[in-house]
Amino acid sequence: MTRKVLLCLIAAAFPSLAAGPWLRLTTPDFELYTSAGEKKGRETILHFEQVRAFFLKASPVKKASEFPVRIVQFGSGKDFAHYSVNEFASAFYTGTPARDYIVMSEAATANTSVAIHEYMHLVVRHSGLRIPLWLNEGWADVYSTLRPMGNEAAIGDLLPGRVADLERNAWMDFKSLTSVARDSPEYNEAARAGIFYAESWALTHMLYFAPEYEANFSKFVMALHQGHSAAEACQIAWNRTAAQVFADLKTYLDRKNIYGRAYAVQLAKAQEEPSISPVDDFDVRLMLADLLAATGRRDEARKEYEKLQKEQPGSASLAMSAGYFAWQNKDAAGALRNMTIAFNAGETDARMCLQLYTLMQDTKMPAAQLIPVLERALKSKPDYPDAQAELGLRKVDVRDFSGAIATLMAIPTVRSQEAASVFCALSLAFTETGDLAEARSHATTCGKWAKTPSEKARVDKLTAFIDARAGDDAAVHIGEKLQAIVGVARSIDCSSNLKRLLVDSGGSLRTFELPSPGAIEMLPKHGGTLQLACGPLKPTQIGVEFAPPRSAMETSAGIVRALDF
Numbered sequence: 001m002t003r004k005v006l007l008c009l010i011a012a013a014f015p016s017l018a019a020g021p022w023l024r025l026t027t028p029d030f031e032l033y034t035s036a037g038e039k040k041g042r043e044t045i046l047h048f049e050q051v052r053a054f055f056l057k058a059s060p061v062k063k064a065s066e067f068p069v070r071i072v073q074f075g076s077g078k079d080f081a082h083y084s085v086n087e088f089a090s091a092f093y094t095g096t097p098a099r100d101y102i103v104m105s106e107a108a109t110a111n112t113s114v115a116i117h118e119y120m121h122l123v124v125r126h127s128g129l130r131i132p133l134w135l136n137e138g139w140a141d142v143y144s145t146l147r148p149m150g151n152e153a154a155i156g157d158l159l160p161g162r163v164a165d166l167e168r169n170a171w172m173d174f175k176s177l178t179s180v181a182r183d184s185p186e187y188n189e190a191a192r193a194g195i196f197y198a199e200s201w202a203l204t205h206m207l208y209f210a211p212e213y214e215a216n217f218s219k220f221v222m223a224l225h226q227g228h229s230a231a232e233a234c235q236i237a238w239n240r241t242a243a244q245v246f247a248d249l250k251t252y253l254d255r256k257n258i259y260g261r262a263y264a265v266q267l268a269k270a271q272e273e274p275s276i277s278p279v280d281d282f283d284v285r286l287m288l289a290d291l292l293a294a295t296g297r298r299d300e301a302r303k304e305y306e307k308l309q310k311e312q313p314g315s316a317s318l319a320m321s322a323g324y325f326a327w328q329n330k331d332a333a334g335a336l337r338n339m340t341i342a343f344n345a346g347e348t349d350a351r352m353c354l355q356l357y358t359l360m361q362d363t364k365m366p367a368a369q370l371i372p373v374l375e376r377a378l379k380s381k382p383d384y385p386d387a388q389a390e391l392g393l394r395k396v397d398v399r400d401f402s403g404a405i406a407t408l409m410a411i412p413t414v415r416s417q418e419a420a421s422v423f424c425a426l427s428l429a430f431t432e433t434g435d436l437a438e439a440r441s442h443a444t445t446c447g448k449w450a451k452t453p454s455e456k457a458r459v460d461k462l463t464a465f466i467d468a469r470a471g472d473d474a475a476v477h478i479g480e481k482l483q484a485i486v487g488v489a490r491s492i493d494c495s496s497n498l499k500r501l502l503v504d505s506g507g508s509l510r511t512f513e514l515p516s517p518g519a520i521e522m523l524p525k526h527g528g529t530l531q532l533a534c535g536p537l538k539p540t541q542i543g544v545e546f547a548p549p550r551s552a553m554e555t556s557a558g559i560v561r562a563l564d565f
Contacts, residue, residue: 021035022035022284023037023278023279024277024283025038025041025042025045025275026274026275027045027068027270027275028268028270029048029052029069030048031070032044032048032070032072032073032274033070033071033073033279034071034072035076035079036073036075036106038276040109041276042276044071044104044112046267046272047146048071048102049271050146050148050153050267051143051146051153053153054143054146054153054155055123058263064123064126065100065126066381067099067351067381069101069102069122070100070101071102072101072102072104072287073104074105074106076106077105077106080105081105083103083288084103089114090104090107090108091104091105092118093118093121096293097324098324098352100126102119102122103291113144113145114144116144117141117143117144120140121136121140124136129221130224131221131224132224132230133181133187134177134180134199134203134230135204135221137196137197137201138200138201138203139204141162141197141200142155142204143155145157151264151265152262152263152264152265153262153263154262155261156205156208156209156258156261157260158253159201162201165193165194165197165198166195166199166253169194171195171199171250172195174242175242177196177199177203178230178231202253205252207220207245209260211259212248216237217237219236220236282308282311283317285304286308286315286321288304289305289308289321293321298328301325305318305322305325316345317342317347319338319341320347320352323335323338323339323352323355324339326338327355327359332359335355336356336359339352339355339359348379348380350377350380350381350384350387353374353376353377353380354377354386354387354390357370357390360373367397367398370394371398374387374391383412389408389422392411392426393408393425396428399432401428401429401432401433401482404425405426408422419446419449420446420451420455423443423445423446424443424450424458424462426442427440427443427446427466428465431465431466432562433478434477434478434547435478436466436469436470436476439462439466443459443463446458446459447459464518467518468516469519471515473498473513473515473516474515475513475547475550475559477547480547482545482546485510486505486543487506487510487541487542487544488505488539488541488542489502489503489530489537489539489565490504490509490539491536491537492514492533492537493511493534498513498514499534500513501514501544501560503544511556511557512557512558512560513549513554513558513559514532514560515560520560520563521561521563523562523563523564524565525565529565530542530563540565543565544563544564545561545563546558546559546560547561
């Protein structure tokens with residue numbers, strides 16, 4: 001088969017490939033695939049970077065997506081239509097466990113407002129803000145007007161279509177507007193038209209820009225985020241009733257001066273100068289197969305993955321896509337198999353590594369096998385809090401307490417759902433490395449986050465453990481390095497004021513000091529039992545974790561810190 005015939009067959013399977021060569025442009029925050037040419041690709045990715053920077057500067061929550069967003073920019077409307085989610089859209093957002101997508105038509109490239117509107121929904125979702133539908137839509141409309149102005153970005157232009165809807169349609173009252181839900185007849189995401197959208201835009205515009213409202217807009221947003229109604233949030237932010245705010249809105253667009261806003265937007269060099277590379281046919285087809293899967297066209301996606309598998313069975317990126325596809329189809333075994341192939345082939349994608357870790361953990365794989373997967377995720381993305389938390393907890397599991405402390409303390413902000421686990425793990429790790437003051441501090445913090453009976457019981461157990469380690473017989477030292485041996489427990493010598501455990505290890509009898517039982521971490525990992533009574537012991541396979549002896553004059557090997565039996 002000639003190359004020309006092969007390319008024709010590829011173009012028939014993927015209509016967009018016929019539109020021209022594909023390029024890939026990357027910045028720290030976006031990955032853009034375009035068949036619209038380098039110039040339009042550069043303009044588009046820079047525009048998205050400016051919108052992102054503007055949001056982070058102007059929003060009450062300073063966070064956007066942790067991972068680069070994939071933008072797919074089609075050079076023709078026909079090609080876009082083959083992948084579009086509905087007949088109305090000129091751009092759309094969709095998300096999968098693998099990545100977030102903004103998909104653009106030729107029309108959206110010429111007028112980026114629709115694509116920016118979709119991107120703002122993505123940013124708000126990743127910011128963690130919990131806001132009602134009207135504000136989500138209205139805010140996205142306001143930001144969709146962003147215009148670059150040299151080193152500044154301006155927003156606030158009036159939207160003629162929204163103004164026209166306000167002029168020719170009966171308005172919703174304040175309570176009805178601010179109570180619209182996704183299943184309400186007023187909300188039609190496909191068409192994005194009607195009085196709900198127009199009024200949402202106008203109200204957001206007024207609250208964001210009008211001099212009497214703008215100063216407390218962030219306070220209003222945070223009140224909504226905390227669960228207050230729009231009427232309550234108006235009272236909290238401006239000490240005004242909903243009726244007063246709505247009366248202002250009815251006359252807002254009649255003002256002689258409608259305000260906008262400009263911000264200095266300083267982008268880093270890497271954001272202003274994207275990396276650009278051509279994309280070969282295989283990678284374009286894989287990207288489009290991923291897009292089919294992301295938009296719910298699973299049968300088509302499966303066929304394309306199968307074709308690509310025959311061509312490059314060892315592709316790490318294809319194995320990763322196949323893994324996500326299996327996971328989305330509730331095939332955990334297939335997801336684990338394919339992601340393992342991708343990992344072993346060198347795939348470094350941080351999200352995939354974390355998903356592979358989760359799948360491995362679900363099959364009860366030991367912590368020692370999970371740690372390299374998490375370490376690769378953090379090598380790829382060092383500031384990945386999900387992976388940091390899991391790696392720190394697994395390092396506690398394998399008794400790497402110094403490593404656990406370094407990993408967990410590096411998390412910038414511990415999320416509420418992980419706080420009890422993280423701070424209790426830090427408390428244990430600091431206890432085992434001899435820093436009892438830090439251990440108590442983290443146990444106290446863990447107690448503040450503990451909600452369930454088991455979490456509260458863990459805090460009590462930790463506190464008692466720290467108290468026992470503070471006893472004179474435990475002889476704890478900050479920064480002590482623990483050692484470990486495996487052997488057979490023989491006896492406990494109580495002939496002096498210090499109990500001593502005798503262990504046969506490799507034919508050599510070793511002696512260890514035993515502090516009070518409460519200061520010893522008991523680890524019955526193998527389902528055994530151990531009674532620390534004076535005299536001969538039933539021969540029991542045992543692991544001993546111990547600190548150095550009190551002084552060089554001591555005859556024991558060290559002080560017992562933990563027993564594994």
